[in-house]
Amino acid sequence: MKKEKITIKDVAEYAKVSPATVSRVLNDYKWINSEVKERVQKAIEELHYVPDFTAKAMVRGKSQVIVVIVPIIDNHFFTQLINVIIREMKKHGYYVVVYTTESADEELNFLNSSICQMADGILDATSLKELSPMYSIRKPIVLVDRYFEDNTTIDCVMNRNYEALYRGTEYLIRKGHRRIAFLVGKEGHGIAEERTRGYRDCLRDYDVSWRENYFIQDCWKAAAGAHHASQLLMMENAPTAIIAGNNTLTTGILEEIRRRNLVPGKNISIIGFEECDDDEELFEQYGISSFHLNTSAIATRAVELLLERINHSDAKAPVYMESLELRFVERTSVQELS
Numbered sequence: 001m002k003k004e005k006i007t008i009k010d011v012a013e014y015a016k017v018s019p020a021t022v023s024r025v026l027n028d029y030k031w032i033n034s035e036v037k038e039r040v041q042k043a044i045e046e047l048h049y050v051p052d053f054t055a056k057a058m059v060r061g062k063s064q065v066i067v068v069i070v071p072i073i074d075n076h077f078f079t080q081l082i083n084v085i086i087r088e089m090k091k092h093g094y095y096v097v098v099y100t101t102e103s104a105d106e107e108l109n110f111l112n113s114s115i116c117q118m119a120d121g122i123l124d125a126t127s128l129k130e131l132s133p134m135y136s137i138r139k140p141i142v143l144v145d146r147y148f149e150d151n152t153t154i155d156c157v158m159n160r161n162y163e164a165l166y167r168g169t170e171y172l173i174r175k176g177h178r179r180i181a182f183l184v185g186k187e188g189h190g191i192a193e194e195r196t197r198g199y200r201d202c203l204r205d206y207d208v209s210w211r212e213n214y215f216i217q218d219c220w221k222a223a224a225g226a227h228h229a230s231q232l233l234m235m236e237n238a239p240t241a242i243i244a245g246n247n248t249l250t251t252g253i254l255e256e257i258r259r260r261n262l263v264p265g266k267n268i269s270i271i272g273f274e275e276c277d278d279d280e281e282l283f284e285q286y287g288i289s290s291f292h293l294n295t296s297a298i299a300t301r302a303v304e305l306l307l308e309r310i311n312h313s314d315a316k317a318p319v320y321m322e323s324l325e326l327r328f329v330e331r332t333s334v335q336e337l338s
């Protein structure tokens with residue numbers, strides 16, 4: 001009867017070496033005789049031996065796997081983020097497992113799964129509303145573009161969301177706008193709150209009235225942008241300008257404006273947010289002034305922080321919080337009012 005699973009002992013017998021020698025070849029041990037190495041590799045190939053990854057990880061103390069958790073992947077920001085993380089991790093010999101979830105409960109289950117337990121570290125654009133469930137995860141974790149006011153334990157790389165929304169609102173006010181709408185996601189995990197605070201504080205500082213019907217919290221998707229732009233534009237006292245809370249909302253708002261044969265910067269003013277490299281062509285085509293994300297810088301810095309924690313797990317370094325500036329790209333989508 002054919003043996004179901006080939007073991008390292010079978011490979012050793014076939015190659016006429018010890019199991020320890022096979023293990024050294026599998027782990028690319030430097031001081032192995034080339035003839036012996038070739039014999040072991042031939043045995044592995046002919047027996048179709050598949051190494052027990054979990055066992056190797058236990059022996060080495062590292063799995064060379066990191067986990068990336070994002071809410072969605074059909075968003076240019078997260079697509080680019082994942083691609084850069086994979087590229088940077090490959091340089092250090094790591095494999096990347098990507099998991100998507102919009103549910104906090106689903107994410108909690110995954111964080112406690114065998115995959116996360118095996119991984120050397122986690123990069124998390126989390127869906128959790130609070131950090132306390134992460135405290136029991138005994139793995140290095142870096143939060144990616146997520147803000148928690150009470151965070152004193154987990155490294156974080158994020159954007160300067162408050163400053164960007166304040167600056168964007170201020171830009172519109174200085175262009176003569178007083179009726180400024182703002183669309184933002186309701187599940188922003190600290191991001192939406194920071195952006196809303198920047199918008200609200202700027203209106204207050206410039207003595208512009210807060211209008212509840214101009215502030216819309218829904219989801220991050222393009223369909224929501226189109227739906228709410230339609231409602232705003234049909235108001236009796238419609239806003240003269242709209243700030244979109246992210247790139248997909250910007251796309252949705254633009255779709256609705258085009259459907260109505262309106263022109264950004266002429267019939268309605270728009271400021272976009274979270275413009276990524278993949279959005280640039282569309283935003284340039286329609287002249288959308290926007291805050292541009294340096295996705296590569298966010299991903300690269302998050303990788304650096306995670307590797308630092310993985311390689312110095314005993315170090316009692318303070319929590320690192322880094323905020324990156326969003327670059328404002330001025331185009332033609334904002335009309336100057338008299």
